[in-house]
Amino acid sequence: MHLTIQDVSKFFGEFQALHNVSLEVGSNEFVCLLGPSGCGKTTLLRIIAGLEPFDSGTLRMGERDLREIDAQHRGFGIVFQSYSLFPNMTVAENIGYGLKIRKWPRDEIDAQVRELMELVRFPELAARYPHELSGGQQQRVAIARALAVDPALLLLDEPLSALDARVRAEMRTEIRDVQRRLGIPTIMVTHDQEEALTMADKIVCMKDGRIEQVGTPQELYSAPQTRFVADFVGISNLLDEQTAAQLSPHLLAHKPEDAETQLLALRPEQIGLRPEGDGEATVAQITFLGNISRITVEWRDQHLVSEVHCDGRFQAGDRVAFEIQPDAGTWVRA
Numbered sequence: 522m523h524l525t526i527q528d529v530s531k532f533f534g535e536f537q538a539l540h541n542v543s544l545e546v547g548s549n550e551f552v553c554l555l556g557p558s559g560c561g562k563t564t565l566l567r568i569i570a571g572l573e574p575f576d577s578g579t580l581r582m583g584e585r586d587l588r589e590i591d592a593q594h595r596g597f598g599i600v601f602q603s604y605s606l607f608p609n610m611t612v613a614e615n616i617g618y619g620l621k622i623r624k625w626p627r628d629e630i631d632a633q634v635r636e637l638m639e640l641v642r643f644p645e646l647a648a649r650y651p652h653e654l655s656g657g658q659q660q661r662v663a664i665a666r667a668l669a670v671d672p673a674l675l676l677l678d679e680p681l682s683a684l685d686a687r688v689r690a691e692m693r694t695e696i697r698d699v700q701r702r703l704g705i706p707t708i709m710v711t712h713d714q715e716e717a718l719t720m721a722d723k724i725v726c727m728k729d730g731r732i733e734q735v736g737t738p739q740e741l742y743s744a745p746q747t748r749f750v751a752d753f754v755g756i757s758n759l760l761d762e763q764t765a766a767q768l769s770p771h772l773l774a775h776k777p778e779d780a781e782t783q784l785l786a787l788r789p790e791q792i793g794l795r796p797e798g799d800g801e802a803t804v805a806q807i808t809f810l811g812n813i814s815r816i817t818v819e820w821r822d823q824h825l826v827s828e829v830h831c832d833g834r835f836q837a838g839d840r841v842a843f844e845i846q847p848d849a850g851t852w853v854r855a
């Protein structure tokens with residue numbers, strides 16, 4: 522079933538937290554709301570969940586107007602950043618809780634809980650209490666609990682942000698895997714662009730209560746439309762028209778005519794370097810990243826960031842020349 526958000530606006534007193542937000546979430550889609558702190562991601566998620574009223578616009582699940590259905594009756598699964606498990610219930614009781622209040626028979630609850638524990642890979646932890654689990658395990662239980670009621674929509678609010686980097690990376694794959702297998706439309710809030718790029722079918726990039734751009738991870742990375750998206754999703758070198766022309770006059774050939782599109786966003790991997798004694802730039806800093814090196818070069822009065830496969834060709838202080846394809850980069854709105 523489709524979720525349709527149309528022209529939703531939200532005020533907190535005088536402050537407008539959301540400006541005419543419109544968005545579709547398809548039946549098997551994994552959508553990430555991505556943006557910096559305060560851009561309105563959580564507010565939008567809470568509105569969808571029914572935990573927060575909104576001032577104008579429409580919200581529909583299939584044909585149903587969600588304004589007419591309160592949070593408990595929407596049948597959505599929700600997982601928050603803090604694990605929010607019931608501390609006095611075991612793992613199995615936590616997962617089965619939603620089924621118990623729906624008055625499922627005992628043996629059916631047990632079967633469903635067993636299945637979900639297999640799905641989130643910890644059948645042996647059934648009898649433990651939340652305080653006996655690691656952060657990652659607690660968050661898996663929270664996800665299993667949200668999935669238990671066969672939700673029409675799964676809402677995740679920064680579910681991985683309290684976990685350490687390794688567990689977080691593991692759980693990205695696990696969550697995506699379970700979501701694909703169950704085919705539940707999912708909306709996840711995150712401010713972590715890497716998380717959004719690795720997990721989402723569709724990223725909704727937000728800024729100041731507005732949607733800046735919606736697209737696949739590839740679209741947002743390779744065709745950002747605004748300076749904000751170019752900067753927030755991945756790393757970009759942003760050059761005005763004059764500077765772009767100095768770097769390589771060919772880059773102007775693909776600049777659109779409109780007056781708003783003024784800046785060229787060049788990804789670091791689009792700036793190739795070659796050692797050259799009288800090259801126009803100087804290597805300022807080299808950061809080794811394993812498979813590649815990130816090299817900051819000084820050029821005229823600015824710094825440009827390049828990423829190259831590291832083969833030890835460059836040292837700080839070296840003179841280098843640029844190797845840039847004529848169609849490199851995307852012209853974006855300032």
Ligand SMILES: Nc1ncnc2c1ncn2[C@@H]1O[C@H](COP(=O)(O)OP(=O)(O)OP(=O)(O)O)[C@@H](O)[C@H]1O
Binds near residue numbers: 557558559560
């Ligand atoms: N209950 C409230 N009363 C007043 N202002 C609020 C309330 N809730 C949120 N806001 C404001 O609305 C804006 C959006 O908040 P929201 O929590 O949706 O942002 P966010 O993108 O989720 O940020 P974060 O990543 O920090 O959670 C912020 O400026 C916030 O201060």
